[in-house]
Amino acid sequence: MIIANPVLLKEMRQRFRGIKAPLILFIYLMVLGGFILGYMYLIRDRLLSFDPSESMGIFAMLSVLQLILLAFVTPGLTASTISGERERQTLNVLLTTELKPAGIVISKMISSCAFTLLLLIAALPLYSVILIYGGISPTQLWGVFAFYLVTMFLFGAVGMACSTFFQRASISTITSYGIMAFLGAGTAFLAAFINDAARDDAVYPQPEVIPFSVQFLQDINPVLVLAHILGGGPAFGPEADWILPYWAVYALFYLGVGVLLLVWSGYRLNPLRKK
Protein backbone atom coordinates (compact mmCIF):
# COMPACT_ATOMS: atom_id res chain seq x y z
CA MET A 1 0.00 0.00 0.00
CA ILE A 2 2.84 2.38 0.82
CA ILE A 3 4.32 1.79 -2.62
CA ALA A 4 1.00 2.64 -4.17
CA ASN A 5 0.44 5.85 -2.27
CA PRO A 6 1.58 8.82 -4.39
CA VAL A 7 -0.13 7.68 -7.55
CA LEU A 8 -3.21 6.72 -5.58
CA LEU A 9 -3.45 10.14 -3.96
CA LYS A 10 -2.96 11.89 -7.28
CA GLU A 11 -5.51 9.71 -9.07
CA MET A 12 -8.03 10.27 -6.31
CA ARG A 13 -7.47 14.01 -6.52
CA GLN A 14 -7.95 14.03 -10.26
CA ARG A 15 -10.88 11.64 -10.20
CA PHE A 16 -12.95 13.15 -7.46
CA ARG A 17 -12.19 16.78 -8.21
CA GLY A 18 -14.39 18.67 -10.59
CA ILE A 19 -17.77 17.92 -12.06
CA LYS A 20 -17.10 14.56 -13.72
CA ALA A 21 -17.29 12.26 -10.69
CA PRO A 22 -20.56 13.63 -9.23
CA LEU A 23 -22.02 13.69 -12.74
CA ILE A 24 -21.29 10.01 -13.33
CA LEU A 25 -22.68 9.21 -9.90
CA PHE A 26 -25.82 11.22 -10.62
CA ILE A 27 -26.42 9.58 -13.98
CA TYR A 28 -25.73 6.14 -12.54
CA LEU A 29 -28.29 6.58 -9.77
CA MET A 30 -30.78 8.18 -12.13
CA VAL A 31 -30.62 5.19 -14.49
CA LEU A 32 -31.00 2.65 -11.69
CA GLY A 33 -33.56 4.63 -9.67
CA GLY A 34 -35.57 5.64 -12.71
CA PHE A 35 -35.73 2.04 -13.80
CA ILE A 36 -36.86 0.76 -10.42
CA LEU A 37 -39.46 3.46 -9.88
CA GLY A 38 -40.74 3.06 -13.42
CA TYR A 39 -41.12 -0.66 -13.01
CA MET A 40 -42.80 -0.29 -9.63
CA TYR A 41 -45.20 2.20 -11.20
CA LEU A 42 -46.13 -0.30 -13.91
CA ILE A 43 -46.94 -3.04 -11.43
CA ARG A 44 -48.28 -0.72 -8.73
CA ASP A 45 -51.59 -2.62 -8.38
CA ARG A 46 -49.90 -5.92 -7.74
CA LEU A 47 -47.42 -4.37 -5.32
CA LEU A 48 -50.26 -3.45 -2.97
CA SER A 49 -50.92 -7.12 -2.38
CA PHE A 50 -47.40 -7.73 -1.03
CA ASP A 51 -46.48 -10.51 -3.36
CA PRO A 52 -42.89 -11.49 -2.46
CA SER A 53 -42.24 -12.91 -5.93
CA GLU A 54 -42.87 -9.48 -7.41
CA SER A 55 -40.20 -7.86 -5.30
CA MET A 56 -37.89 -10.75 -6.24
CA GLY A 57 -38.48 -9.76 -9.87
CA ILE A 58 -37.52 -6.17 -9.19
CA PHE A 59 -34.49 -7.30 -7.24
CA ALA A 60 -33.34 -9.49 -10.11
CA MET A 61 -33.81 -6.76 -12.65
CA LEU A 62 -32.00 -4.20 -10.56
CA SER A 63 -29.12 -6.63 -10.06
CA VAL A 64 -28.77 -7.42 -13.74
CA LEU A 65 -29.00 -3.76 -14.64
CA GLN A 66 -26.29 -2.94 -12.14
CA LEU A 67 -24.11 -5.73 -13.56
CA ILE A 68 -24.47 -4.21 -17.03
CA LEU A 69 -23.56 -0.76 -15.71
CA LEU A 70 -20.59 -2.29 -13.92
CA ALA A 71 -19.41 -3.83 -17.18
CA PHE A 72 -19.46 -0.38 -18.75
CA VAL A 73 -18.06 1.71 -15.94
CA THR A 74 -15.20 -0.40 -14.51
CA PRO A 75 -13.28 -1.19 -17.72
CA GLY A 76 -14.18 2.28 -18.95
CA LEU A 77 -12.26 3.71 -16.02
CA THR A 78 -9.24 1.40 -16.03
CA ALA A 79 -8.82 1.02 -19.80
CA SER A 80 -7.67 4.60 -20.19
CA THR A 81 -5.40 4.86 -17.15
CA ILE A 82 -2.07 3.78 -18.60
CA SER A 83 -2.85 4.30 -22.29
CA GLY A 84 -4.24 7.72 -21.40
CA GLU A 85 -0.95 8.67 -19.77
CA ARG A 86 0.88 7.35 -22.79
CA GLU A 87 -1.31 9.45 -25.08
CA ARG A 88 -0.81 12.56 -22.98
CA GLN A 89 2.94 11.88 -22.89
CA THR A 90 3.15 11.75 -19.12
CA LEU A 91 3.97 8.06 -18.84
CA ASN A 92 7.70 8.22 -19.63
CA VAL A 93 8.36 10.73 -16.90
CA LEU A 94 6.39 8.63 -14.43
CA LEU A 95 8.47 5.59 -15.34
CA THR A 96 11.74 7.41 -14.61
CA THR A 97 10.70 8.02 -11.01
CA GLU A 98 11.33 5.56 -8.21
CA LEU A 99 7.79 4.19 -8.52
CA LYS A 100 7.75 0.58 -9.54
CA PRO A 101 5.60 -0.38 -12.52
CA ALA A 102 3.65 -2.84 -10.36
CA GLY A 103 2.96 -0.08 -7.83
CA ILE A 104 1.66 2.19 -10.57
CA VAL A 105 -0.66 -0.54 -11.86
CA ILE A 106 -2.00 -1.34 -8.39
CA SER A 107 -2.60 2.30 -7.48
CA LYS A 108 -4.47 2.99 -10.67
CA MET A 109 -6.51 -0.17 -10.17
CA ILE A 110 -7.39 0.80 -6.61
CA SER A 111 -8.42 4.33 -7.51
CA SER A 112 -10.63 3.11 -10.35
CA CYS A 113 -12.20 0.43 -8.20
CA ALA A 114 -12.72 2.92 -5.38
CA PHE A 115 -14.91 4.95 -7.67
CA THR A 116 -16.87 1.91 -8.85
CA LEU A 117 -17.26 0.88 -5.24
CA LEU A 118 -18.69 4.29 -4.48
CA LEU A 119 -21.29 3.74 -7.21
CA LEU A 120 -22.19 0.33 -5.77
CA ILE A 121 -22.54 1.68 -2.24
CA ALA A 122 -24.52 4.68 -3.42
CA ALA A 123 -26.96 2.30 -5.09
CA LEU A 124 -27.52 0.26 -1.89
CA PRO A 125 -30.41 2.45 -0.64
CA LEU A 126 -32.32 1.50 -3.79
CA TYR A 127 -32.20 -2.10 -2.63
CA SER A 128 -33.63 -1.13 0.69
CA VAL A 129 -36.80 -0.13 -1.11
CA ILE A 130 -37.12 -3.74 -2.23
CA LEU A 131 -36.21 -5.16 1.16
CA ILE A 132 -39.19 -3.34 2.63
CA TYR A 133 -41.49 -5.39 0.47
CA GLY A 134 -39.98 -8.61 1.71
CA GLY A 135 -39.22 -11.73 -0.29
CA ILE A 136 -35.47 -11.09 -0.26
CA SER A 137 -33.19 -11.92 2.58
CA PRO A 138 -30.33 -9.63 3.56
CA THR A 139 -28.05 -12.65 3.02
CA GLN A 140 -29.05 -12.71 -0.62
CA LEU A 141 -28.37 -9.00 -0.86
CA TRP A 142 -24.87 -9.41 0.58
CA GLY A 143 -24.26 -12.34 -1.73
CA VAL A 144 -25.04 -10.15 -4.70
CA PHE A 145 -22.82 -7.43 -3.29
CA ALA A 146 -19.89 -9.83 -2.89
CA PHE A 147 -20.55 -11.00 -6.45
CA TYR A 148 -20.21 -7.40 -7.63
CA LEU A 149 -16.90 -6.97 -5.84
CA VAL A 150 -15.41 -10.08 -7.42
CA THR A 151 -16.77 -9.16 -10.84
CA MET A 152 -15.56 -5.58 -10.56
CA PHE A 153 -12.06 -6.85 -9.83
CA LEU A 154 -11.78 -8.87 -13.03
CA PHE A 155 -13.52 -6.22 -15.16
CA GLY A 156 -11.09 -3.65 -13.83
CA ALA A 157 -8.09 -5.92 -14.37
CA VAL A 158 -9.16 -6.59 -17.97
CA GLY A 159 -9.30 -2.84 -18.62
CA MET A 160 -5.95 -2.42 -16.92
CA ALA A 161 -4.30 -5.11 -19.05
CA CYS A 162 -5.72 -3.59 -22.25
CA SER A 163 -4.53 -0.21 -21.11
CA THR A 164 -0.93 -1.36 -20.74
CA PHE A 165 -1.03 -3.37 -23.95
CA PHE A 166 -2.54 -0.86 -26.38
CA GLN A 167 -1.01 2.51 -27.22
CA ARG A 168 -4.33 4.27 -27.70
CA ALA A 169 -6.94 4.76 -25.00
CA SER A 170 -9.78 4.39 -27.52
CA ILE A 171 -8.57 1.02 -28.81
CA SER A 172 -7.93 -0.15 -25.28
CA THR A 173 -11.45 0.79 -24.19
CA ILE A 174 -13.11 -0.82 -27.22
CA THR A 175 -11.11 -4.03 -26.74
CA SER A 176 -11.99 -4.28 -23.07
CA TYR A 177 -15.68 -3.79 -23.91
CA GLY A 178 -15.28 -6.56 -26.45
CA ILE A 179 -13.94 -8.84 -23.72
CA MET A 180 -16.86 -7.80 -21.47
CA ALA A 181 -19.24 -8.83 -24.26
CA PHE A 182 -17.48 -12.16 -24.57
CA LEU A 183 -17.66 -12.80 -20.83
CA GLY A 184 -21.28 -11.70 -20.57
CA ALA A 185 -22.78 -13.17 -23.73
CA GLY A 186 -20.07 -15.08 -25.60
CA THR A 187 -19.47 -17.64 -22.87
CA ALA A 188 -23.21 -18.37 -22.58
CA PHE A 189 -23.59 -18.86 -26.33
CA LEU A 190 -20.52 -21.03 -26.42
CA ALA A 191 -21.84 -23.10 -23.54
CA ALA A 192 -25.20 -23.51 -25.25
CA PHE A 193 -23.51 -24.46 -28.50
CA ILE A 194 -21.19 -27.05 -26.96
CA ASN A 195 -24.02 -28.43 -24.88
CA ASP A 196 -26.16 -28.88 -27.96
CA ALA A 197 -23.36 -30.50 -29.93
CA ALA A 198 -22.63 -32.88 -27.08
CA ARG A 199 -26.25 -33.97 -26.93
CA ASP A 200 -26.17 -34.85 -30.66
CA ASP A 201 -22.93 -36.73 -30.20
CA ALA A 202 -24.65 -38.90 -27.64
CA VAL A 203 -21.46 -38.97 -25.62
CA TYR A 204 -23.48 -37.55 -22.80
CA PRO A 205 -26.76 -39.38 -23.26
CA GLN A 206 -28.21 -38.82 -19.88
CA PRO A 207 -29.32 -35.23 -19.25
CA GLU A 208 -27.86 -35.24 -15.74
CA VAL A 209 -24.32 -35.03 -17.07
CA ILE A 210 -23.04 -32.03 -18.99
CA PRO A 211 -19.58 -31.61 -20.52
CA PHE A 212 -16.87 -30.13 -18.38
CA SER A 213 -16.47 -27.15 -20.71
CA VAL A 214 -20.16 -26.28 -20.52
CA GLN A 215 -20.06 -26.51 -16.74
CA PHE A 216 -17.02 -24.27 -16.66
CA LEU A 217 -18.38 -21.73 -19.14
CA GLN A 218 -21.63 -21.32 -17.28
CA ASP A 219 -19.74 -20.95 -14.03
CA ILE A 220 -17.68 -18.07 -15.36
CA ASN A 221 -20.54 -16.26 -17.07
CA PRO A 222 -21.48 -13.37 -14.78
CA VAL A 223 -25.09 -13.20 -15.96
CA LEU A 224 -25.74 -16.92 -15.41
CA VAL A 225 -23.95 -16.86 -12.06
CA LEU A 226 -25.96 -13.86 -10.94
CA ALA A 227 -29.15 -15.63 -11.97
CA HIS A 228 -27.97 -18.63 -9.99
CA ILE A 229 -27.34 -16.48 -6.90
CA LEU A 230 -30.79 -14.98 -7.28
CA GLY A 231 -32.23 -18.48 -7.01
CA GLY A 232 -32.59 -19.31 -10.70
CA GLY A 233 -30.54 -22.50 -10.58
CA PRO A 234 -27.96 -23.51 -13.19
CA ALA A 235 -28.78 -22.73 -16.82
CA PHE A 236 -27.41 -25.98 -18.24
CA GLY A 237 -27.91 -29.33 -16.59
CA PRO A 238 -28.64 -30.02 -12.98
CA GLU A 239 -26.77 -28.67 -9.98
CA ALA A 240 -23.27 -29.99 -10.65
CA ASP A 241 -21.46 -32.17 -8.19
CA TRP A 242 -18.10 -30.54 -8.75
CA ILE A 243 -15.45 -30.34 -6.08
CA LEU A 244 -16.45 -26.72 -5.61
CA PRO A 245 -19.80 -24.97 -5.68
CA TYR A 246 -20.49 -22.72 -8.67
CA TRP A 247 -19.85 -19.49 -6.78
CA ALA A 248 -16.45 -20.70 -5.58
CA VAL A 249 -15.47 -21.59 -9.16
CA TYR A 250 -16.57 -18.11 -10.22
CA ALA A 251 -14.73 -16.32 -7.40
CA LEU A 252 -11.53 -18.33 -7.83
CA PHE A 253 -11.51 -17.87 -11.58
CA TYR A 254 -12.27 -14.14 -11.48
CA LEU A 255 -9.84 -13.33 -8.68
CA GLY A 256 -7.13 -15.60 -10.10
CA VAL A 257 -7.34 -14.32 -13.66
CA GLY A 258 -7.61 -10.77 -12.31
CA VAL A 259 -4.40 -11.14 -10.33
CA LEU A 260 -2.62 -12.68 -13.33
CA LEU A 261 -3.73 -9.81 -15.55
CA LEU A 262 -2.44 -7.25 -13.04
CA VAL A 263 0.90 -9.03 -12.69
CA TRP A 264 1.17 -9.13 -16.47
CA SER A 265 0.30 -5.42 -16.67
CA GLY A 266 3.07 -4.59 -14.22
CA TYR A 267 5.46 -6.62 -16.32
CA ARG A 268 4.34 -4.97 -19.56
CA LEU A 269 4.79 -1.53 -18.05
CA ASN A 270 8.47 -2.09 -17.29
CA PRO A 271 10.25 -0.22 -20.09
CA LEU A 272 13.32 -2.46 -19.88
CA ARG A 273 11.51 -5.79 -19.84
CA LYS A 274 13.13 -8.62 -21.75
CA LYS A 275 11.58 -9.03 -25.15
Place this chain on the structure above:
Amino acid sequence: MIEIKNLCKTFGKTEALKNLTLSISDGQVYGLIGPNGAGKTTAMSILATLLPADSGTALVNGLDVSAQPMQVRKIIGYMPDFFGVYDGLTTWEYLSFFASAYYIPENKHDRLINDLLELVNLQDKADSFVDNLSRGMKQRLALARCLVHDPQVLILDEPASGLDPRARAEVKEIIRQLKSMGKTVLISSHILPELAEICDQVGILENGRLVAGGSVAEIINGNQSTRVINVEVDQRLEEMLQFLSTCSGVVRVDRKGSGARLIFRGERRAQSALLKELIEQGYPVLQFAEQTGSLEDAFMAVTGEGKDK
Protein backbone atom coordinates in the same frame (compact mmCIF):
# COMPACT_ATOMS: atom_id res chain seq x y z
CA MET B 1 29.62 11.12 -14.66
CA ILE B 2 28.23 9.53 -17.78
CA GLU B 3 30.04 6.87 -19.78
CA ILE B 4 28.62 5.50 -22.98
CA LYS B 5 30.50 2.76 -24.77
CA ASN B 6 29.72 1.27 -28.16
CA LEU B 7 26.03 1.83 -27.75
CA CYS B 8 23.91 0.43 -30.58
CA LYS B 9 20.19 0.62 -31.15
CA THR B 10 18.16 -0.29 -34.20
CA PHE B 11 14.46 0.19 -34.84
CA GLY B 12 13.54 -2.26 -37.54
CA LYS B 13 15.86 -1.24 -40.37
CA THR B 14 16.74 2.16 -38.94
CA GLU B 15 20.06 2.23 -37.17
CA ALA B 16 19.38 4.95 -34.64
CA LEU B 17 22.71 4.58 -32.81
CA LYS B 18 25.86 3.06 -34.25
CA ASN B 19 28.61 2.39 -31.74
CA LEU B 20 28.09 5.61 -29.87
CA THR B 21 30.91 6.28 -27.42
CA LEU B 22 31.18 9.36 -25.26
CA SER B 23 32.01 10.32 -21.73
CA ILE B 24 31.02 13.29 -19.64
CA SER B 25 32.87 14.06 -16.45
CA ASP B 26 31.32 15.31 -13.21
CA GLY B 27 30.02 18.84 -13.14
CA GLN B 28 30.20 19.29 -16.89
CA VAL B 29 27.53 20.54 -19.22
CA TYR B 30 27.61 18.46 -22.37
CA GLY B 31 25.71 19.49 -25.46
CA LEU B 32 24.56 16.84 -27.88
CA ILE B 33 23.88 18.40 -31.24
CA GLY B 34 22.51 16.83 -34.35
CA PRO B 35 19.92 17.26 -37.07
CA ASN B 36 16.49 15.67 -36.83
CA GLY B 37 16.69 11.92 -36.62
CA ALA B 38 20.34 11.87 -35.56
CA GLY B 39 19.60 9.71 -32.52
CA LYS B 40 19.73 12.27 -29.71
CA THR B 41 16.42 11.26 -28.17
CA THR B 42 17.29 7.58 -28.58
CA ALA B 43 20.58 8.01 -26.70
CA MET B 44 18.92 10.00 -23.96
CA SER B 45 16.05 7.54 -23.56
CA ILE B 46 18.56 4.75 -23.07
CA LEU B 47 20.34 6.79 -20.42
CA ALA B 48 17.00 7.57 -18.78
CA THR B 49 16.29 3.81 -18.45
CA LEU B 50 13.30 4.04 -20.79
CA LEU B 51 14.70 2.09 -23.70
CA PRO B 52 16.83 -1.06 -23.73
CA ALA B 53 19.94 -0.80 -25.90
CA ASP B 54 20.77 -3.57 -28.37
CA SER B 55 24.40 -3.69 -27.35
CA GLY B 56 27.01 -1.62 -25.61
CA THR B 57 26.98 -0.12 -22.15
CA ALA B 58 25.82 3.10 -20.60
CA LEU B 59 26.93 4.00 -17.10
CA VAL B 60 25.67 6.84 -14.94
CA ASN B 61 27.94 7.41 -11.95
CA GLY B 62 29.23 3.91 -12.50
CA LEU B 63 25.76 2.35 -12.47
CA ASP B 64 24.70 0.37 -15.50
CA VAL B 65 21.38 1.67 -16.85
CA SER B 66 20.15 -1.74 -17.93
CA ALA B 67 21.35 -3.72 -14.90
CA GLN B 68 20.47 -1.24 -12.13
CA PRO B 69 17.71 0.95 -13.55
CA MET B 70 16.18 1.75 -10.15
CA GLN B 71 19.47 3.07 -8.74
CA VAL B 72 20.05 5.08 -11.88
CA ARG B 73 16.57 6.63 -11.63
CA LYS B 74 17.42 7.90 -8.18
CA ILE B 75 20.33 9.96 -9.45
CA ILE B 76 19.03 11.26 -12.77
CA GLY B 77 16.51 13.91 -13.64
CA TYR B 78 15.05 13.38 -17.11
CA MET B 79 13.14 15.84 -19.22
CA PRO B 80 11.78 14.35 -22.46
CA ASP B 81 11.51 16.32 -25.71
CA PHE B 82 7.74 16.03 -25.68
CA PHE B 83 5.76 15.76 -22.52
CA GLY B 84 2.36 16.50 -21.13
CA VAL B 85 1.13 17.47 -17.71
CA TYR B 86 -1.74 16.08 -15.69
CA ASP B 87 -4.95 18.02 -15.73
CA GLY B 88 -6.83 18.78 -12.57
CA LEU B 89 -3.66 19.30 -10.52
CA THR B 90 -2.13 22.57 -9.36
CA THR B 91 1.53 23.36 -9.82
CA TRP B 92 2.14 22.70 -6.17
CA GLU B 93 0.30 19.36 -6.25
CA TYR B 94 2.09 18.38 -9.43
CA LEU B 95 5.51 18.85 -7.86
CA SER B 96 4.35 17.29 -4.61
CA PHE B 97 3.22 14.22 -6.53
CA PHE B 98 6.66 13.77 -8.05
CA ALA B 99 8.34 14.43 -4.73
CA SER B 100 6.29 11.58 -3.28
CA ALA B 101 7.17 9.47 -6.29
CA TYR B 102 10.78 9.77 -5.08
CA TYR B 103 9.71 8.98 -1.52
CA ILE B 104 10.49 12.44 -0.17
CA PRO B 105 8.62 12.78 3.13
CA GLU B 106 5.49 14.94 3.06
CA ASN B 107 6.74 17.41 5.69
CA LYS B 108 9.62 18.46 3.45
CA HIS B 109 7.47 19.22 0.43
CA ASP B 110 6.58 22.79 1.31
CA ARG B 111 10.13 24.03 1.52
CA LEU B 112 11.36 21.95 -1.39
CA ILE B 113 8.62 23.09 -3.72
CA ASN B 114 9.01 26.74 -2.76
CA ASP B 115 12.72 26.53 -3.50
CA LEU B 116 12.13 24.83 -6.82
CA LEU B 117 9.46 27.31 -7.89
CA GLU B 118 11.81 30.11 -7.00
CA LEU B 119 14.57 28.56 -9.07
CA VAL B 120 12.39 28.40 -12.16
CA ASN B 121 10.63 31.64 -11.37
CA LEU B 122 7.11 30.26 -11.02
CA GLN B 123 6.36 31.26 -7.43
CA ASP B 124 3.17 33.07 -8.34
CA LYS B 125 1.84 30.04 -10.19
CA ALA B 126 1.90 27.62 -7.25
CA ASP B 127 -1.89 27.41 -7.12
CA SER B 128 -2.60 27.54 -10.83
CA PHE B 129 -3.69 24.39 -12.60
CA VAL B 130 -0.77 22.96 -14.57
CA ASP B 131 -2.79 22.45 -17.74
CA ASN B 132 -3.44 26.19 -17.83
CA LEU B 133 0.24 27.17 -17.83
CA SER B 134 1.82 28.53 -20.98
CA ARG B 135 4.27 26.40 -22.93
CA GLY B 136 7.29 28.21 -21.53
CA MET B 137 5.98 27.86 -18.00
CA LYS B 138 5.34 24.16 -18.51
CA GLN B 139 8.88 23.80 -19.75
CA ARG B 140 10.21 25.50 -16.63
CA LEU B 141 7.89 23.44 -14.47
CA ALA B 142 9.30 20.32 -16.10
CA LEU B 143 12.79 21.52 -15.20
CA ALA B 144 11.68 21.98 -11.61
CA ARG B 145 10.18 18.50 -11.72
CA CYS B 146 13.50 16.99 -12.80
CA LEU B 147 15.05 18.48 -9.71
CA VAL B 148 12.66 17.37 -6.97
CA HIS B 149 14.95 14.59 -5.82
CA ASP B 150 18.11 16.68 -6.20
CA PRO B 151 19.70 14.39 -8.82
CA GLN B 152 23.41 14.68 -9.62
CA VAL B 153 22.85 14.08 -13.32
CA LEU B 154 20.36 15.83 -15.57
CA ILE B 155 19.29 14.61 -18.99
CA LEU B 156 17.47 17.36 -20.83
CA ASP B 157 16.12 16.62 -24.30
CA GLU B 158 15.71 19.88 -26.20
CA PRO B 159 14.58 21.84 -23.15
CA ALA B 160 14.36 25.09 -25.08
CA SER B 161 12.56 23.91 -28.20
CA GLY B 162 9.49 25.85 -29.12
CA LEU B 163 10.21 28.74 -26.80
CA ASP B 164 10.48 32.42 -27.61
CA PRO B 165 13.94 34.00 -27.29
CA ARG B 166 13.18 35.39 -23.87
CA ALA B 167 11.97 32.08 -22.47
CA ARG B 168 14.95 30.40 -24.08
CA ALA B 169 17.26 32.76 -22.27
CA GLU B 170 15.48 31.92 -19.02
CA VAL B 171 15.98 28.21 -19.58
CA LYS B 172 19.65 28.85 -20.31
CA GLU B 173 19.93 30.83 -17.12
CA ILE B 174 18.45 27.94 -15.15
CA ILE B 175 20.92 25.52 -16.71
CA ARG B 176 23.75 27.87 -15.82
CA GLN B 177 22.51 27.82 -12.24
CA LEU B 178 22.41 24.04 -12.29
CA LYS B 179 25.99 24.01 -13.45
CA SER B 180 26.98 26.27 -10.59
CA MET B 181 25.27 23.79 -8.28
CA GLY B 182 27.75 21.20 -9.58
CA LYS B 183 25.34 19.06 -11.55
CA THR B 184 26.35 17.05 -14.57
CA VAL B 185 24.09 18.03 -17.44
CA LEU B 186 23.51 16.33 -20.77
CA ILE B 187 21.49 18.57 -23.01
CA SER B 188 20.44 18.17 -26.63
CA SER B 189 19.50 20.56 -29.35
CA HIS B 190 19.62 20.81 -33.10
CA ILE B 191 20.76 24.41 -32.86
CA LEU B 192 24.43 24.68 -32.02
CA PRO B 193 24.60 28.39 -31.05
CA GLU B 194 21.91 27.74 -28.50
CA LEU B 195 24.26 25.46 -26.61
CA ALA B 196 27.55 27.23 -27.29
CA GLU B 197 27.27 29.63 -24.39
CA ILE B 198 26.36 27.11 -21.74
CA CYS B 199 28.24 23.96 -22.67
CA ASP B 200 31.72 22.93 -21.68
CA GLN B 201 31.80 20.18 -24.26
CA VAL B 202 29.81 19.53 -27.39
CA GLY B 203 29.32 16.43 -29.44
CA ILE B 204 27.87 16.41 -32.91
CA LEU B 205 25.72 13.42 -33.64
CA GLU B 206 24.91 12.46 -37.18
CA ASN B 207 23.10 9.31 -38.27
CA GLY B 208 23.73 7.70 -34.92
CA ARG B 209 27.45 8.44 -34.95
CA LEU B 210 29.46 11.01 -33.09
CA VAL B 211 31.14 12.86 -35.97
CA ALA B 212 32.86 15.52 -33.91
CA GLY B 213 33.43 16.25 -30.28
CA GLY B 214 35.33 18.58 -28.04
CA SER B 215 35.08 21.99 -26.47
CA VAL B 216 32.99 24.59 -28.20
CA ALA B 217 36.08 26.52 -29.29
CA GLU B 218 37.58 23.41 -30.80
CA ILE B 219 34.48 22.69 -32.77
CA ILE B 220 34.26 26.22 -34.12
CA ASN B 221 37.83 26.64 -35.34
CA GLY B 222 40.84 25.23 -33.57
CA ASN B 223 42.13 21.79 -34.36
CA GLN B 224 39.22 20.67 -36.41
CA SER B 225 40.35 19.48 -39.78
CA THR B 226 37.18 20.77 -41.37
CA ARG B 227 36.89 24.50 -41.92
CA VAL B 228 34.67 26.96 -43.68
CA ILE B 229 36.49 29.35 -46.01
CA ASN B 230 35.04 32.37 -47.73
CA VAL B 231 36.61 33.31 -51.04
CA GLU B 232 35.77 36.51 -52.87
CA VAL B 233 36.84 37.37 -56.40
CA ASP B 234 36.52 40.40 -58.62
CA GLN B 235 35.42 38.49 -61.72
CA ARG B 236 35.35 34.97 -63.17
CA LEU B 237 33.28 33.72 -60.26
CA GLU B 238 31.55 30.91 -62.14
CA GLU B 239 34.82 29.71 -63.52
CA MET B 240 36.40 29.72 -60.08
CA LEU B 241 33.50 27.81 -58.53
CA GLN B 242 34.03 25.19 -61.16
CA PHE B 243 37.75 25.14 -60.53
CA LEU B 244 37.43 24.98 -56.73
CA SER B 245 35.23 21.92 -56.85
CA THR B 246 38.04 20.02 -58.54
CA CYS B 247 40.66 21.00 -55.97
CA SER B 248 41.79 18.47 -53.42
CA GLY B 249 40.54 18.95 -49.87
CA VAL B 250 37.41 20.83 -50.95
CA VAL B 251 34.34 19.01 -49.68
CA ARG B 252 31.69 21.38 -50.89
CA VAL B 253 31.44 24.68 -52.72
CA ASP B 254 28.49 27.01 -52.51
CA ARG B 255 27.96 30.41 -54.04
CA LYS B 256 27.67 33.08 -51.41
CA GLY B 257 26.92 36.56 -52.63
CA SER B 258 29.70 37.63 -54.99
CA GLY B 259 32.02 34.94 -53.69
CA ALA B 260 32.17 31.29 -52.71
CA ARG B 261 31.86 29.49 -49.48
CA LEU B 262 33.77 26.30 -49.37
CA ILE B 263 34.00 23.57 -46.87
CA PHE B 264 37.57 22.54 -46.73
CA ARG B 265 39.16 19.54 -45.13
CA GLY B 266 42.86 19.28 -44.55
CA GLU B 267 45.75 20.84 -42.76
CA ARG B 268 46.40 24.56 -42.61
CA ARG B 269 49.31 24.16 -44.99
CA ALA B 270 47.00 22.64 -47.56
CA GLN B 271 44.80 25.68 -47.10
CA SER B 272 47.57 28.02 -48.07
CA ALA B 273 48.46 25.77 -50.97
CA LEU B 274 44.93 26.17 -52.21
CA LEU B 275 45.22 29.94 -52.07
CA LYS B 276 48.49 29.80 -53.93
CA GLU B 277 46.93 27.69 -56.61
CA LEU B 278 44.05 30.12 -57.02
CA ILE B 279 46.44 32.99 -57.53
CA GLU B 280 48.59 31.03 -59.91
CA GLN B 281 45.52 30.35 -61.98
CA GLY B 282 45.11 34.10 -62.22
CA TYR B 283 41.90 34.53 -60.25
CA PRO B 284 41.63 38.06 -58.85
CA VAL B 285 41.25 37.03 -55.25
CA LEU B 286 39.97 39.83 -53.02
CA GLN B 287 39.49 37.82 -49.92
CA PHE B 288 40.39 34.36 -48.73
CA ALA B 289 39.35 34.02 -45.15
CA GLU B 290 38.65 31.20 -42.83
CA GLN B 291 35.33 31.77 -41.23
CA THR B 292 35.54 31.71 -37.49
CA GLY B 293 32.92 32.00 -34.82
CA SER B 294 30.00 30.85 -36.87
CA LEU B 295 28.71 27.76 -35.20
CA GLU B 296 25.98 27.38 -37.72
CA ASP B 297 28.55 26.97 -40.48
CA ALA B 298 30.74 24.68 -38.47
CA PHE B 299 27.69 22.57 -37.84
CA MET B 300 26.83 22.56 -41.52
CA ALA B 301 30.41 21.71 -42.32
CA VAL B 302 30.62 18.77 -40.02
CA THR B 303 27.22 17.31 -40.69
CA GLY B 304 27.48 18.03 -44.40
CA GLU B 305 30.63 16.00 -44.43
CA GLY B 306 28.78 13.11 -42.91
CA LYS B 307 26.15 13.24 -45.61
CA ASP B 308 28.58 13.25 -48.51
CA LYS B 309 30.02 9.91 -47.55
